[in-house]
Amino acid sequence: MEQSLTSIILGSTAGVISRIFLMRLDYRQYPGYPHGLISHLSLGAIASALGAVAVPALLNKDFTAFTFLALAAQQFREIRNIERETLRNLEENRLEKRGNDYIEGIARTFEARNYLVMATAFITSAVSLAGVWYAVAAAIFLLLINIKFMGGDSIGDICEVIPAGINFKGPVLHVNDINIMNVGLPASREKILNEGLGVILKPHNNNARATLHDLGQRMAITHTAAVILGSKKDVDTPEFTPLARKNPDTGELALFIMPTIKDMDALLAAVRRTPLLESARLKPLKAQAGRMAAR
Amino acid sequence: MTPLGELLAAVITGREKEKITGDIPIFIAQDQDEKVQIAIYLSRSLDAAVHDLGNGVYYIVKH
Numbered sequence: 001m002e003q004s005l006t007s008i009i010l011g012s013t014a015g016v017i018s019r020i021f022l023m024r025l026d027y028r029q030y031p032g033y034p035h036g037l038i039s040h041l042s043l044g045a046i047a048s049a050l051g052a053v054a055v056p057a058l059l060n061k062d063f064t065a066f067t068f069l070a071l072a073a074q075q076f077r078e079i080r081n082i083e084r085e086t087l088r089n090l091e092e093n094r095l096e097k098r099g100n101d102y103i104e105g106i107a108r109t110f111e112a113r114n115y116l117v118m119a120t121a122f123i124t125s126a127v128s129l130a131g132v133w134y135a136v137a138a139a140i141f142l143l144l145i146n147i148k149f150m151g152g153d154s155i156g157d158i159c160e161v162i163p164a165g166i167n168f169k170g171p172v173l174h175v176n177d178i179n180i181m182n183v184g185l186p187a188s189r190e191k192i193l194n195e196g197l198g199v200i201l202k203p204h205n206n207n208a209r210a211t212l213h214d215l216g217q218r219m220a221i222t223h224t225a226a227v228i229l230g231s232k233k234d235v236d237t238p239e240f241t242p243l244a245r246k247n248p249d250t251g252e253l254a255l256f257i258m259p260t261i262k263d264m265d266a267l268l269a270a271v272r273r274t275p276l277l278e279s280a281r282l283k284p285l286k287a288q289a290g291r292m293a294a295r
Numbered sequence: 296m297t298p299l300g301e302l303l304a305a306v307i308t309g310r311e312k313e314k315i316t317g318d319i320p321i322f323i324a325q326d327q328d329e330k331v332q333i334a335i336y337l338s339r340s341l342d343a344a345v346h347d348l349g350n351g352v353y354y355i356v357k358h
Contacts (some may be wrong), residue, residue: 170347170349171346171347171348171349181344182345182346182347183342183344183345183346183347184334184345184346184354185331185334185335185338185345185355186331187331187335188345233344236338236339236340236342237339238338238342238343238344238358239344240343241358
C-alpha cells in the first residue's frame with residue numbers, strides 16, 4: 001500500500017512539474033492568464049494523477065481501473081474543443097486575426113500536452129517501483145524530452161528573415177520587389193513610407209517554401225508581429241493592415257506592417273519566433289516527386 | 296479578411312467622367328483635392344480602403 005502511495009505521489013508530482021514547464025512555453029501564444037493558467041494547471045494535475053494511479057491499479061490486477069484512461073482521453077478531447085471555441089469567439093473582435101490554422105494548432109497543443117503529462121506521470125510512477133531515485137532520474141529525463149521535442153520549431157528555423165525597404169510604384173505598395181497592396185490616398189502613402197516596416201522571409205528549401213505558401217502560417221506571422229510591435233490599423237484604416245505576400249517566382253515572403261513602435265530588430269525577432277504551425281508544415285522534399293522538382 | 300473585396304463606390308473629378316460607368320455610386324469632385332477628401336470621408340465612414348487605378352479614378356473597396 002505504501003509503495004503504491006509513493007508511486008502515485010512521485011508520478012503525479014512529475015506530471016504537474018512537467019505541465020508547469022510546458023505552460024511556460026504556452027504563455028507567449030495564449031492570452032488566458034491567470035485564470036486560463038489555473039484551469040490548465042488543474043487539468044494537468046488531474047491528468048498526472050490519472051497516469052500515476054494507473055500503475056498501482058495494474059499491479060493490484062485491477063484492470064478495469066485502467067480503462068479510466070480512456071475516459072480521461074475523452075475529457076482532453078473536450079479541452080481541445082473548448083480552447084478552439086474560446087479562441088474562435090475572441091477572434092471575431094480582433095483586428096489582426098490569428099487565423100483558423102493557428103487556433104487549431106493551439107487547441108491541439110493543449111490537448112496533446114495533457115497526454116504528455118499523463119505519460120510522464122505513468123512512466124515515473126512505473127519506474128518508482130524500482131526505487132525513488134530512479135523515479136526522480138526518469139522524471140528529469142522525461143521533462144527534458146518534453147521541453148526539447150514539444151517546444152516546436154519557429155519561422156527562424158526554416159527561413160532567413162532580413163530587413164527590407166518599402167516603396168511605391170504608382171499607387172502600389174511594394175516591399176523590395178514584392179507587390180503588397182494598392183494604396184489610393186496620397187496622405188496614407190506618405191505615412192506608410194515614413195512609419196511602415198518591411199521584412200523579407202527567404203525560405204531555406206522547398207519544404208520551407210511550401211510552409212510559407214500557407215495562408216494560415218502567414219496570418220500567424222502577421223498576427224504575432226502585430227501583437228508584439230503593436231499596429232496602427234483601426235477599423236476605418238484598412239490600408240494599415242499588416243500583410244504578408246509572396247513573390248510567385250522565388251517563393252519569398254514579404255511582410256508589411258505599420259507598427260506602433262518602429263523597431264526593426266524587434267520585428268525581426270518577432271517574426272523569427274513565430275511558431276511553425278503543424279498544419280502548415282509541409283514536406284514536399286520527403287516525396288520522390290518533390291525531390292525531383294527541387295533539382 | 297475575406298478573400299474577395301466588395302467594390303462600394305468610385306470617386307473622380309469631371310475630367311475622368313469618360314473613364315467609368317456602372318451601377319456603383321460615382322462621386323464627382325471639383326478638383327484633385329476634393330477628390331482625395333471625399334475618398335477619405337467615404338473610406339473612414341465605410342471602414343473600407345481607397346485604391347487608385349492610376350488613371351485618376353479612386354475606388355472604395357470593403358475587404
